[in-house]
Amino acid sequence: MLELITIVAIALAIAIVIVLILASTKPATFSVQRSAVMQAPAEAIFPLINNFHQWAKWSPWENKDPAMKRDYSGAESGKGAVCAWDGNKNIGSGRMEILDASSPSRITIKLDFFKPFEGHNTAEFTFLPEREAAATNVIWVMQGPSSFMSKVMQVFMDLDKMIARDFEAGLANLKTLTEK
Template identity: 50%
Template sequence: MSTYEVTRTSIMPAPAEEIFPLVNNFHEWTKWSPWESVDPAMQRSYTGPDSGVGAGYAWSGNRKAGSGTMEIVESSQPNTIRIRLEFTKPFKTVNPTTFTFAPTANGTQVTWSMTGENKGIGKVFALFMNMDKMVGGDFEKGLASLAAAAQRRA
């Protein structure tokens, strides 16, 4: 079975305390997530607490947005957030996703990682598409937007 990992890192000129809440609360993702504008008619729903462990988010959108759910499974402020990301469309897959926040001299180093397995239709898809190339640019855009949102917040 083949696995993959997509990871991007950015140094943000803000303390982790300003950035962490923007990731730890799915309601805040509309301010920075690179996928929020893919489908203006995307339907969203939230479950559980507003933030932290148990917070949930579901979306359903056009072909490009697909559909799925996210749930925060670990939240260790201000260092780590782990999310169970499950896509239901265009094909079913579970992608454990992690955000880490580490202080630096210039602010905070934020790392966004997603792992997954290529199996079933995903295995065929992987023969033609490189997940790092496909998703990495979105992670870079998202991190840039997250930095801007954190600066507005500070």
């Protein structure tokens, strides 16, 4: 019996070492990007992102927690606008603040997550005109540092795919909303 326990303990220790080695090979930063072409001018899309009060119309997280609590402060929209949220286990809690809003080409947001995991990232929306009249390519990027705990999680799950599903849903919602 003692031999079996020793074998299991050694196997477990080796597995832990392998996971830690794999985690240490993960990059120090991450970046997730998705885009969608919308048959609408940037001027029609920009205000839906530049004003956090408008996010309820398109945000991919609205359906994950309809009872999510929000607290708005700072400017109504644009630079200095702030939205803090507190939601269920699917949403967690956090705060976002618009750092820069260059209408109608770019919005940069400081994004702080508190629960279920702490994270400090930057989200950026870029609006590029397409060749087609009044069409806009909206590019949504989130980037930030990868903590060691995040790197360990990335050994078991694909962070890009997890976040990308929400980005794709949000962009599809924006597309539907702006192409009406």
